[in-house]
Amino acid sequence: MRESTREGRQPAPKTVFGGTMRQGLHGSALRRLPDGSAPGVADARLLPNDDFAAAWSAIVLPDGMKQRLLRTAVAEAHLRAAVPFDALPLHGVILLTGKPGVGKTTVARGLADRVARTVPNATEWLFVEVDPHSLASSSLGRSQRAVEQLFGTLLDEHAAAGPMVVLLDEVETLFTDRAALSMDANPVDVHRAVDAALVGLDRLARRHPQMLIVATTNFSDALDPALASRADWIVEVPPPDPAARRLILEHTIAAVAAAFPGAGSLLEPALLDAAAEAADGLDGRRLRKAVATACAYRQEAQGDPDRVTGGDLLAVLREKGGQR
Ligand SMILES: Nc1ncnc2c1ncn2[C@@H]1O[C@H](COP(=O)(O)OP(=O)(O)OP(=O)(O)O)[C@@H](O)[C@H]1O
Ligand SMILES: [Mg+2]
Known part of the structure; x- marks a missing residue:
């Protein structure tokens, strides 16, 4: 569809990522969803999403916390789109920590929805939830290959097509602390899978400023410090007062x-x-x-x-x- 150039119409506004918005539902071009059966993909949908929005409004957090999360994500989108990675090494990763059942996953999904509503783009926003358990297979060499396939191919291709939020739920499963690996459970294999995930994350961060990753964990102690170091913001979600x-x-x-x-x-x-x-x-x-x-x-x-x-x-x- 071509942009309207008829007289009397305002030129379409520029978006934060430099594209030009098109009229239509949410003002965005259509987007292809990843194959739901692809290894490592738990869920994929287009944003905004009304279910995520309803869940976000139902989450009660300390005053200002939701707004600050949203501001952080929006600022990341602006900064990463305009400032070179080597000057400002933002990975686009927000890490939510906290006890079970305090709302981390719900907040992550809701944040994805809010970001898509707040930062318009010429192409629809895509949401992909990673299933870390399906990647962490114990059979020799498989985890590393699955991680490379997910980060290096699937996420890379979809991030190249437009803006995207990736939810890495229970991220300690994928980024297990390598220093704490026990000798009885294929430590070399897990080590390689974590290395592959970190390399994949670095590559995605450099190549795709329009990609936001929201990671959650109940076990920050089990998380490899290299992931925490890559997080732009670590937020502890507290139990309700x-x-x-x-x-x-x-x-x-x-x-x-x-x-x-x-x-x-x-x-x-x-x-x-x-x-x-x-x-x-x-x-x-x-x-x-x-x-x-x-x-x-x-x-x-x-x-x-x-x-x-x-x-x-x-x-x-x-x-x-x-x-x-
Ligand atoms: N602060 C909160 N306000 C409102 N509802 C909440 C809050 N915390 C949790 N809930 C509700 O509890 C349920 C579980 O939340 P969620 O799955 O997001 O928690 P979680 O922190 O990801 O837990 P886990 O660490 O076990 O995965 C959801 O239905 C959510 O709406
Ligand atoms: Mg959760």
């Missing part, structure tokens, strides 16, 4: 009450205050599940979510989400 716990519970209960109006009684403000206090120590995932556990707490309620009470919720939370 009382105010965040209250909001997460409120959001979860409201979603349940939309289908089972009886559960709406749990939205009573004093109950939410008490529940947020009682939930001390629970991560976001356990908090959300606790609402479901409360629906099954009392025998008389027969598992009917319409009959859940505030007492059920408090009892479950005092048992730490029903895990004791």
Whole structure:
């Protein structure tokens, strides 16, 4: 499709990556998705994505943290597009660390969506989630080849076609600390696979300024320091504080009450205050599940979510989400 040059139309705005925006859905040219069955690819979709957007809005983080993440990603896009790598060695890698269930993966996907909405481009944004477990095969030499294939061919080709966000979830699986490798599990092979991943990452960073990598880990100690050194920003995602716990519970209960109006009684403000206090120590995932556990707490309620009470919720939370 050619750009409109008819009189009276404004010229199409320039994008951060130097292209020219086209009219149409999200103002972008169509984009090819990677083959979903390609080794190492867990998920691939075009951005923006409404599911990612909804999940991002439902995540409660300390004040300003989401906005700062977005600003960092946007600044990376601007800087990497314009400043040579040797002057400003930005790899386009943001590393999210933190305990299980605090929202790292959800934040990473939501950030991908927000970046695509904030930084327009002539070509659609692509999102690829890497499945590190499918790359970390124990059979001799396979991991290294799979990693080279993913970084050197698949991601390279797709990054050359337009802007892209790559999610490296549980990144310690791929970038295992080489100094801590035990002698009983193919250390040479793992060593080579980590080397290949680092070489691949460096090459991608130099060749594709329009590529952002969001990595997550629960085990920062198990992560090779060379990856942490390449991260442009390392963010610790904290467990929810009382105010965040209250909001997460409120959001979860409201979603349940939309289908089972009886559960709406749990939205009573004093109950939410008490529940947020009682939930001390629970991560976001356990908090959300606790609402479901409360629906099954009392025998008389027969598992009917319409009959859940505030007492059920408090009892479950005092048992730490029903895990004791
Ligand atoms: N801070 C939070 N605010 C709202 N919801 C949250 C929060 N933390 C976690 N959740 C919810 O918990 C669930 C799990 O989140 P997610 O998978 O993103 O966590 P994670 O940190 O990646 O966990 P893991 O380390 O186990 O992979 C999601 O449904 C998410 O919405
Ligand atoms: Mg996760």
